[in-house]
Amino acid sequence: MIRECENSNIEIEIKDVSKVYEGRTGSSVALETVNLDLMHNEFVTVVGPSGCGKTTLLNIIAGLLEPSTGYVKIGGNVVTGPGKGKGVVFQQYALFPWMTVLKNVEFGLKLKHVPKKERTAIAESYIKLVGLKDFCNAYPKELSGGMKQRVAIARAYASKPSVLLLDEPFGALDAQTRAQLQENLLNTWAQEKKTCFFITHDVEEAVLLAQRVILMSARPGRIKEIINIDLPYPRTQQLKLTREFNEIKNLLWSKVYEEYLDHIK
Ligand SMILES: Nc1ncnc2c1ncn2[C@@H]1O[C@H](COP(=O)(O)OP(=O)(O)OP(=O)(O)O)[C@@H](O)[C@H]1O
Ligand SMILES: [Mg+2]
Numbered sequence: 001m002i003r004e005c006e007n008s009n010i011e012i013e014i015k016d017v018s019k020v021y022e023g024r025t026g027s028s029v030a031l032e033t034v035n036l037d038l039m040h041n042e043f044v045t046v047v048g049p050s051g052c053g054k055t056t057l058l059n060i061i062a063g064l065l066e067p068s069t070g071y072v073k074i075g076g077n078v079v080t081g082p083g084k085g086k087g088v089v090f091q092q093y094a095l096f097p098w099m100t101v102l103k104n105v106e107f108g109l110k111l112k113h114v115p116k117k118e119r120t121a122i123a124e125s126y127i128k129l130v131g132l133k134d135f136c137n138a139y140p141k142e143l144s145g146g147m148k149q150r151v152a153i154a155r156a157y158a159s160k161p162s163v164l165l166l167d168e169p170f171g172a173l174d175a176q177t178r179a180q181l182q183e184n185l186l187n188t189w190a191q192e193k194k195t196c197f198f199i200t201h202d203v204e205e206a207v208l209l210a211q212r213v214i215l216m217s218a219r220p221g222r223i224k225e226i227i228n229i230d231l232p233y234p235r236t237q238q239l240k241l242t243r244e245f246n247e248i249k250n251l252l253w254s255k256v257y258e259e260y261l262d263h264i265k
Helices: 054-062 101-111 116-129 145-158 175-191 203-209 237-241 243-264
Strands: 010-023 026-039 043-047 069-074 086-089 163-167 195-199 212-216 223-228
Touching: 010 054, 010 195, 026 054, 026 069, 026 195, 026 223, 043 054, 043 203, 054 069, 054 086, 054 163, 054 195, 086 145, 101 116, 101 145, 116 145, 116 175, 145 175, 175 203, 175 237, 195 203, 203 237, 203 243, 212 243, 223 243, 237 243
Parallel strands: 043 195, 043 212, 086 163, 163 195
Antiparallel strands: 010 026, 010 069, 212 223
16 A cells, blocks of 8 residues: 555566566476565565576566566656666676776766766765775675675766666675675665665675665565565674674574475475
8 A cells, every 4th residue: 555655665576577588498487476566665575596597587577588577667757778877786796897886887978978077076985885996906706705795886886876786796706795785785875875786695784784674585486575675774793793783693594495395496
């Protein structure tokens, strides 16, 4: 009911989206009738068993993949291709190895023909925001995995998208770096709100970051449940020590595990 009243505030509308992949051995249904609205500036995390269609859904929102049925609208416009208003961050750092941090972050702005002086200033401000101001002239090979992901986040932010789509962006990092990047992303989001669609396998991460967690069911992927995380922001790692956090985390963990067991039956 609340959704009806807040219609004008919807940033991403996912309507009856399904995806069937046609393969050599026949067709397989990756997503089945997914309906979901993300509100303007909302932070949503997505969890579910491996192969349940999370990346497929993200790629459809990003315009990298066409749905078999249904549509996705961003800001009221049907998504027909990549770019325009969407920043994407993948698990593997998709940085250009031959470009410095600054050039990597500037890249999208250059494509948009933003004048040199202006794009450098924008890029520098986001590099600073992710805590890498001393590394503007470094090359990706000179950075740690966590630093590379921060560059990827700065780059996504620099092109000023309305939505940020993140596919297990911290999945390849050690626990401490991951914790640091979670806080960094929360701080960045607090300073400059975006609608975030963040996929993770880490239930603790899902609860720490999100206002709502979307639990997807095993193949074919559907939305099984949406869990509201009514914990106040700003959130830091300290939150993980609280009883409220752990109650939600344990509940979500058991739901995810239940779904996984169903999946392997
Ligand atoms: N290009 C493709 N062609 C055929 N099938 C595909 C293709 N991409 C994905 N699939 C299938 O669609 C299903 C969903 O894949 P997807 O990558 O979206 O899952 P996921 O939830 O992101 O998994 P993970 O958690 O392991 O990243 C899987 O069964 C996968 O085998
Ligand atoms: Mg995936």
